[in-house]
Amino acid sequence: MSRVYNFSAGPSMLPEEVLKKAAAEMLDYQGSGQSVMEMSHRSKVYDAIIKDAQRLLREVMNIPDNYKVLFLQGGASSQFAAVPMNLMTKSGKADYVLSGQFSTKAYKEAARYGDCKVVASSKEDNFSHIPALDPKEFRPDADYFHICLNNTIYGTVWHQLPDTGDVPLVADISSCILSRPMDVSKFGLLYAGAQKNVAPAGLTIVIVREDLLGHAMDITPTMFNYQVMADNDSMYNTPPCWPIYICKLVLEWIQSIGGLEEMERRNVRKAQLLYDFLDNSSLFQGCAEKDSRSIMNVTFVTGDKDLDAKFVKEAEAAGFVNLKGHRSVGGMRASIYNAMPEEGIQKLVDFMKKFEAENK
Numbered sequence: 001m002s003r004v005y006n007f008s009a010g011p012s013m014l015p016e017e018v019l020k021k022a023a024a025e026m027l028d029y030q031g032s033g034q035s036v037m038e039m040s041h042r043s044k045v046y047d048a049i050i051k052d053a054q055r056l057l058r059e060v061m062n063i064p065d066n067y068k069v070l071f072l073q074g075g076a077s078s079q080f081a082a083v084p085m086n087l088m089t090k091s092g093k094a095d096y097v098l099s100g101q102f103s104t105k106a107y108k109e110a111a112r113y114g115d116c117k118v119v120a121s122s123k124e125d126n127f128s129h130i131p132a133l134d135p136k137e138f139r140p141d142a143d144y145f146h147i148c149l150n151n152t153i154y155g156t157v158w159h160q161l162p163d164t165g166d167v168p169l170v171a172d173i174s175s176c177i178l179s180r181p182m183d184v185s186k187f188g189l190l191y192a193g194a195q196k197n198v199a200p201a202g203l204t205i206v207i208v209r210e211d212l213l214g215h216a217m218d219i220t221p222t223m224f225n226y227q228v229m230a231d232n233d234s235m236y237n238t239p240p241c242w243p244i245y246i247c248k249l250v251l252e253w254i255q256s257i258g259g260l261e262e263m264e265r266r267n268v269r270k271a272q273l274l275y276d277f278l279d280n281s282s283l284f285q286g287c288a289e290k291d292s293r294s295i296m297n298v299t300f301v302t303g304d305k306d307l308d309a310k311f312v313k314e315a316e317a318a319g320f321v322n323l324k325g326h327r328s329v330g331g332m333r334a335s336i337y338n339a340m341p342e343e344g345i346q347k348l349v350d351f352m353k354k355f356e357a358e359n360k
């Protein structure tokens, strides 16, 4: 067996320990005589799995008691609609910052349901940085203020959160959830597709402050209604059973290495290796501006499209896969989520050095 270093933006690598545990438990989960894929979601044995996953997420992320954790489906993209349907119901207004493609999609979707305002955008600079904010643009009566915390396609991250006062801050954390400790109490709502740092595709996590529940628009589909999902412990219908189980294993793995503090130390060290190389390279350059750099997605170019394509091809042949940048940006992107070992980055940097020497 030989495994590649997978730099995909998502679905992405899972920790090898987790895959091995899932494989060992595949045919007979803890003496139940069945795989987790096969068991009833109403069974006692599955109930323990979903409860454990939820408890572990609360522990690992230090989620305050006045927040609900929901395990949903439909991806982060469904939340682009679910958030306004559930939250944009008092003044009917929401403020959005456009820092990339996903936040733009979120804004466009929400604008179908109410009065949405773009308070800042870095589109003119091809989203190479988090836009500067002018708090005078913020509307104090907005029902929420939406940001995308880590911009997967461009490799940027908010290093400082906007001060929105009493207006609940809502963040898409799909590509940075569980990458470092975060103060959940600063947010009204957090959401994430699981397929980057948590589990296989199919699970969507919502963490929502309780006072924001119970105000959904009448038109809200039952499946999108946070209150209904909270009242039913995320089991109004069949939940994504298998991804929730893998989520539990991933959280156990994070706890076993020392929690999110240790996760952050590792992620910072990994990203530093790559950025240090890019900053000193005579061939490669990083795309994101330095004060906005992400530790999860690292974007870079050679400045020559043909050479970029050659690099991606040769890298793949050497066992470094999915380094091609997003189709809207071009160049390269190394997504270095939690499960990417430091060794993978060290070897990638060695490979880039060799490529640089051969292509001067």
Ligand SMILES: *Cc1c(COP(=O)(O)O)cnc(C)c1O
Pocket: 010, 074, 075, 076, 077, 078, 102, 148, 150, 151, 152, 172, 173, 174, 175, 192, 193, 194
């Ligand atoms: C991947 C991603 C999405 C889209 O997620 P889906 O689960 O595929 O809908 C949205 N936002 C961010 C920040 C992402 O990285």
